[in-house]
Amino acid sequence: MELQATKPVNPVEDAKWSPFHLKLTIYSSGGPFLDGYILSIVAVALTQLTPQLHLDAVWSGLIGASALIGIFIGGLLGYVTDRFGRQLMYTIDFILLIVASILQFFVHAAWELxxxxxxxxxxxxxDYPIATSLLTExxxxKHRGLMLGMTVIAWYVGATVAYLxxxxxxxxxxxxxRYMLASSAVPGIAxxxxxxxxxxxxxxxxxxxxxxxxxxxLREIYGPGASLRHIAVPDEKRARTSYLTxxxxxxWKRTLYVSGFFTxxxxPLFAMLTFGPTLLDDYHVLSGSSGYGSAIISALFIAGCVPALWLLNRLGRRATMIASFAVMTVGMLLLGLFPKGPLWVIGLGFLLYALFSGGPNIMEWLAPNELFPTEVRGTAVGVTTCISRLGAVAGTYLLPWALARYxxxxxxxxGALVTFGGFxxxxxxxxxxxxxxxxxxxVGEDAEAERVPGSPERRIRVGR
Incomplete structure (x- = not known):
């Protein structure tokens, strides 16, 4: 046992961190970075384009939610990456992003935008199922949580940069x-x-x-000791590339779990980030400089992801998720029960929600990539992302209406009720x-034989 704990038995799964892993993590984080950037830059842009394009609450909500609607459609392409490969789509999707980013500079009507x-x-x-599936595989x-977690941190880095x-x-x-919206083409080209x-x-x-x-x-990346048996799955445990799988x-329970907590x-999160400046004005915090205030909130989300990377490996996925949603619910309750302050209570509410969202945020991409096999991994990421974006679209579209009415x-x-549902x-x-x-x-192989030394001994199962 001692020899097994110190000497890698699988050169793929027990490989050391390498420059290749670092580069792939950075490149795969590009999609989440641009997602955070694109969804957040519109929050500042809306303060100007609303009067220029004569947007009412309906159009404001539609434009705020428009990228989320697109993400719902794009997520369905996870099936395509399972059928035709990760690499092919890895670059093509960004070319489309660059063209659309530049064209935003020339819009003159709300429907065009x-x-x-x-x-x-x-x-x-x-890009979600393409890049995260490639990175996971x-x-x-030992580094899977870190590598997938870095893509989530990249999302918040993109959001923070966008606000600034x-x-x-x-x-x-x-x-x-116009310059704000077109600026996403720059990182896209890079x-x-x-x-x-x-x-x-x-x-x-x-x-x-x-x-x-x-x-x-395999041998180019992991050396001559790597062989196909280190990644092969028994034929009887294979799944077909199908949505029905x-x-x-x-x-089905895994699909319900991932799409449920993801939603x-x-x-609440996307609604808060998309209309961050509006929310801060309603709370009378940093009025007139709410772009900086939103950047601070986004930076808190980054800070929350860092300890979550450690906790997910130390305490485990399940315990971290339950604790995170519990504290996030408390944070949302503070924001709902004390809308007029005092300021420290409002700050505490934002702080609790942002810092403890790190676990669920990382698991949004880690969970579907871990819980589904290669044949349907991209499909699973895409479908669960689509389902979650239905909730995100609803929250983002309804937020300006709810703020105005209630x-x-x-x-x-x-938002607190929705978060408690995640718990x-x-x-x-x-x-x-x-x-x-x-x-x-x-796939459900013998977990006892496959666990890394020092980790829990129980087999994977849904629930307790």
Whole structure:
């Protein structure tokens, strides 16, 4: 046992952190970075374009939610990446994003901006299953949480940068919003160039029967000791690339769990980030400089992800998720019960919600990539993302209407109720996958034999 704990038995799953893993993590984080940027830059832009394009509450909500609608559509392309490969779509989707970003500069009507931002959302939504599946299938088990977690941190970095860029561009003049919206093309171009030459997933190649190509990639990345048996899944445990697989007897609870907590986490979150400046004005916090205030809130979300990366590996996925949703609910309750202050209570509410959202935020992409096999991994990421974005669209579209009709307090109480729903879903459905190889977590191999030394001994299961 001592020899087994010190000497890697699987050169793929027990591989050391390498420059390749670092580069792939950075490149794969590009989609989440741009998602955070695109969804957040519009929050500052709306302060200018609302009077210029004569937006009422309906159009304001539609434009705020437009990228989320696109992400819902783009997420359905996860099936495409399972059928035709991760690498092919890895770059194509960003080309679409660059073109749509630039065209936003030239819009003159609300519907034009709405259509372009739906297209942007499609590109970003397609990248979720593409990039996270590729990253997961190269990630060693000890570093899987870290690598997927970095993509989530990239989302909040993108959001923070967007708020700062928006605030800095405001002095340009009344057309500054055009530069804000078109600016997402800059990181998009950089990421297309960086992603060139990224190898295809050997797990996907093997699943397609392209064993020789899979072995070549494995040995280029992990050395001559790597072989196909280190990633192979027994034929009787394989799933077909089909949407129906996500709802069969084996996977339906996992699909319900991921899409449920995902929705409960992002519905209030995206609404808060998209209309961050409006919310801060309603709370009378940093009025006139709410772009900076939103950047501070977004930075708190980044801060929350850092300890969550450690907790997910130390305490486990399940315990971290339950505790996180419990504290997030308390934070939302404070914002709902004390809409007029005092200021320290409002600050505490934002602080609790932001800092403890790290666990659910990381698990949004870690969970579907761990819980579903290679054949449907991209499909699972895409479908659960789509379902979650229905909630996010509803929250983002309804927020300005709810603020105008009911005020900030009751609106935040609804957010607390949604967050509490996420807590209940985790209590009854959250599995534990800490320390498992990717095959053991997703296909159900013998977890006792596959766990990394020092991790919990119980087998993966849904609920208690």
């Amino acid at each position: 709405f259509v372009l931002r739906v297209v942007l959302g499609i590109a970003v939504g397609a 190269f990630a060693p088990r 860029v928006g605030q800095w561009l405001l002095p340009i003049g009344p057309d500054a919003w 990421l297309v160039i960086l992603r060139l030459g990224t190898p295809e997933s050997p797990r996907w190649l093997l699943q397609q029967g392209r064993a020789r190509e899979a072995l070549k990639v 996500l709802f069969n007897r084996t996977y 409960a986490a992002v519905a 005020g900030v307090g009751p609106t935040m109480l609804v 209940l879903i985790c209590v009854f459905l959250a599995p534990e996958t800490r320390g498992l190889t990717l095959n053991a977590a997703s």
